[in-house]
Amino acid sequence: MKTVLVIGGGVTGLKASSELAEMGYNVTLVEKEDYLGGQVAKHKYYKLAPDLRLAGEVIDPVIKAVENNSNIKVYKHSHVAAVSGNAPEFKAKIKNSKGESEENFGAIVVATGFEHFDPTVKQEYGYGRFKDVVTNAEVEEMLNPGGPTNGELKRPSDGETPKKIAIFQCVGSRDRQVGNPYCCRVGCVVSTKQAIEIKEKYPDSEVYVYYMDMRMFGRGWEELYGKAMEEYEIIFTRGRGAEVTLKNQQLSLRAEETIMDRPIQHSVDMIILAAGMAAGEGTIEAANVLGIKQNDYGFLEPKDDFVSPNESSKPGIFIAGADKGPMDIENCIVEGAAVAAKVASSLKN
Amino acid sequence: MAENTDKMVIDGVELTGIWKEFLPSRILYEDVTTEFLDEVKKLPGGSTIVRCYQCGTCSGGCTLPDFVDKFNPRRFIDLVRRGHYDILVNENKDLVWKCVSCQRCTHRCPRGVNTQEVVRAIAKFLEDRKVFGKLTNDEAFDEIFMEEVIEDGRIDEVKIVKDFYSKTGRLKEMMSSDQIALGFKMLTSGRIKLFGGKIKDWKKVSQRLKEELQ
Numbered sequence: 248m249k250t251v252l253v254i255g256g257g258v259t260g261l262k263a264s265s266e267l268a269e270m271g272y273n274v275t276l277v278e279k280e281d282y283l284g285g286q287v288a289k290h291k292y293y294k295l296a297p298d299l300r301l302a303g304e305v306i307d308p309v310i311k312a313v314e315n316n317s318n319i320k321v322y323k324h325s326h327v328a329a330v331s332g333n334a335p336e337f338k339a340k341i342k343n344s345k346g347e348s349e350e351n352f353g354a355i356v357v358a359t360g361f362e363h364f365d366p367t368v369k370q371e372y373g374y375g376r377f378k379d380v381v382t383n384a385e386v387e388e389m390l391n392p393g394g395p396t397n398g399e400l401k402r403p404s405d406g407e408t409p410k411k412i413a414i415f416q417c418v419g420s421r422d423r424q425v426g427n428p429y430c431c432r433v434g435c436v437v438s439t440k441q442a443i444e445i446k447e448k449y450p451d452s453e454v455y456v457y458y459m460d461m462r463m464f465g466r467g468w469e470e471l472y473g474k475a476m477e478e479y480e481i482i483f484t485r486g487r488g489a490e491v492t493l494k495n496q497q498l499s500l501r502a503e504e505t506i507m508d509r510p511i512q513h514s515v516d517m518i519i520l521a522a523g524m525a526a527g528e529g530t531i532e533a534a535n536v537l538g539i540k541q542n543d544y545g546f547l548e549p550k551d552d553f554v555s556p557n558e559s560s561k562p563g564i565f566i567a568g569a570d571k572g573p574m575d576i577e578n579c580i581v582e583g584a585a586v587a588a589k590v591a592s593s594l595k596n
Numbered sequence: 597m598a599e600n601t602d603k604m605v606i607d608g609v610e611l612t613g614i615w616k617e618f619l620p621s622r623i624l625y626e627d628v629t630t631e632f633l634d635e636v637k638k639l640p641g642g643s644t645i646v647r648c649y650q651c652g653t654c655s656g657g658c659t660l661p662d663f664v665d666k667f668n669p670r671r672f673i674d675l676v677r678r679g680h681y682d683i684l685v686n687e688n689k690d691l692v693w694k695c696v697s698c699q700r701c702t703h704r705c706p707r708g709v710n711t712q713e714v715v716r717a718i719a720k721f722l723e724d725r726k727v728f729g730k731l732t733n734d735e736a737f738d739e740i741f742m743e744e745v746i747e748d749g750r751i752d753e754v755k756i757v758k759d760f761y762s763k764t765g766r767l768k769e770m771m772s773s774d775q776i777a778l779g780f781k782m783l784t785s786g787r788i789k790l791f792g793g794k795i796k797d798w799k800k801v802s803q804r805l806k807e808e809l810q
Contacts, residue, residue: 371657371704417651417706421706422706423705423706423707423708424703424704424705424706424708459649459651485652486651486652486656487651487652487653487656487706488653488656489652489653489654489655489656489657489704490656490657490704501656501657502652502656503652503653503654503655503656503668503670504652505650505651505652505670508666508668508671509661509666509668510655510656510658510661510668511656
C-alpha cells in the first residue's frame with residue numbers, strides 16, 4: 248500500500264488525512280507549527296458563522312480523528328525540504344529540529360492554506376501605529392474565553408471595554424493598491440458575526456460596519472445579515488473606510504457615506520480591520536519546493552478549475568483548501584474529503 | 597374618468613385634480629446616456645474612470661471638504677458615468693476645479709483609478725463644453741500666464757500685468773496713481789524691465805507647443 252504525504256495540518260489537511268487513512272492508506276502529515284488546526288488554532292477562532300457554534304465543535308473531532316488513527320504519522324514542527332521523483336514514486340525530505348528523514352510517497356497533497364493579510368501596509372488605517380486599531384483575527388482571540396483577555400473585548404491601549412466600535416471591510420482584499428484584487432469571501436460574514444457577538448456580550452456598545460458591498464452568498468449568511476440589523480441594531484454604512492487619525496486622543500475615522508454623498512468623521516473607541524486572506528508562506532514555500540504553478544496572487548493554480556479542481560499542474564501532486572484561494576471552513580472540509588477521493592482513485596490506477 | 601382627462605384642460609390649466617399633475621415628477625431619468633463617459637474617457641488622464649466601483653475612499657479621505665463644501669470626486673465620476681449632465685453642470689461645475697492635487701485619492705484608490713487626473717479630465721470636459729461663464733481673476737491669470745509662456749517662452753512682468761488688467765476689464769484700476777507709483781518704484785529699483793528679453797528661435801518651440809496642445 249502506498250503512503251500519501253499531506254503537507255499542512257489545517258482543517259483541509261486534517262480532513263484529507265483522516266479520510267485517506269480510513270480508506271486504508273498510510274498517511275504522513277507534515278505541519279510546520281507544533282500544533283494541529285492551522286489558522287483556526289493559531290488565532291483561537293471562537294465561534295463560526297453563520298450558526299455561531301463553537302469552532303472547537305468542528306475542529307476538535309477532525310484533530311482527534313487524525314491523532315487517534317494509527318495509519319497517520321504526524322510530523323509537527325517540520326517542513327518538506329525537497330521532493331524528487333515523479334508520480335507515483337516521490338521521494339521527500341522531511342526536516343525538523345531533530346534532523347531529517349527521507350521517505351517514499353505515492354502521492355502528495357498540498358493543503359498549506361492561507362494567512363491573514365497583514366494590514367500594516369495599509370498605512371492610512373494606522374494598524375501598528377494606533378494600538379486600538381486591531382484585526383479581526385485579534386478580535387477572535389479576544390472573544391475566545393481561552394484567549395489572552397479571557398473572552399473580554401478590551402482596548403489594547405488601556406484595557407477598557409470599548410463602547411463605540413467600527414469595523415472596516417475589505418482590508419487587503421478587493422484592493423489593487425496592495426495587489427489583491429480578489430474578494431476574501433469571508434470578511435463580510437465574519438464581521439457580521441463578530442458584531443453580533445460583541446452586541447450580545449455588551450448590549451450597550453455600538454457597532455458600525457463600513458462596507459462597499461455585503462457579499463452574503465453562503466448558507467445562512469444573508470439571514471445572519473438581516474438578524475444583525477433587526478435584532479442587534481448594527482449600523483451598516485456604505486462607504487469604504489478612508490483613513491484613521493487621532494483626534495483629541497480618540498480614534499477618528501473618515502469615510503464617505505456614499506448614500507448621502509457626504510464625507511463623515513466618526514470618533515470611535517476601537518477599529519476592527521476585516522483583513523482578508525493572502526497566500527501563506529507555507530503555500531509559497533510548497534509551490535517552490537514542488538515546482539507547481541501559482542496564480543498572480545501566490546495561490547496555487549489547479550490544472551483546470553472546473554474539470555480537475557484538486558489536481559496541481561504536476562501529476563501526482565494534489566491541492567486542496569485555502570491554498571487555492573480564499574475559502575471558508577465549511578468548504579475546506581469539503582475540499583479535504585474531495586482531494587482524498589481524488590488521491591485514492593489516482594493511486595488505484 | 598381617465599378617458600376624459602384630456603378634455604379637462606382649459607387654457608392650459610389642469611382641472612381634473614389628478615395628484616400627479618400638481619406634483620413635479622420624482623423620476624430622475626427615462627433614458628441614460630454613456631455619451632459623456634465616452635468623452636471623458638478619451639481626454640488625457642480620463643481613461644481610468646471606468647475602473648471606479650464607487651466605494652468612496654477618495655471622497656472619504658479627501659483634503660478639500662473641510663474647506664470646500666460638497667467637493668466629492670466619487671460623485672463627479674458617478675454623474676459622468678450615469679450621464680447626469682445637468683446635475684454636473686448646475687451643481688458641480690464650480691467645484692471640479694477646486695482639487696488641490698494632493699493625490700491622497702489616487703494613492704488610496706483600491707481600483708487603481710487615477711482620481712486626481714480623472715477629476716481634471718471632467719473639468720476639462722466641462723470647459724470644452726463652455727459651461728463656465730465669465731472668467732474669475734485667477735482663471736484669467738492662469739490663461740494669460742499660459743499664453744505668454746507659449747508665445748514668448750518667458751514671463752514679461754509689465755506685459756502680464758497689462759494683459760491681466762485688460763482681460764478682466766480693469767484697465768482704469770491699473771492706471772490709478774498708487775499703481776503707477778508702485779510700477780515706477782519697481783522699475784527704478786530694477787525689479788521689472790520695460791522690455792523683457794527675447795528667447796532666440798522660440799518661434800519654433802512655440803509652434804511645436806501649439807501643435808501639441810491642439
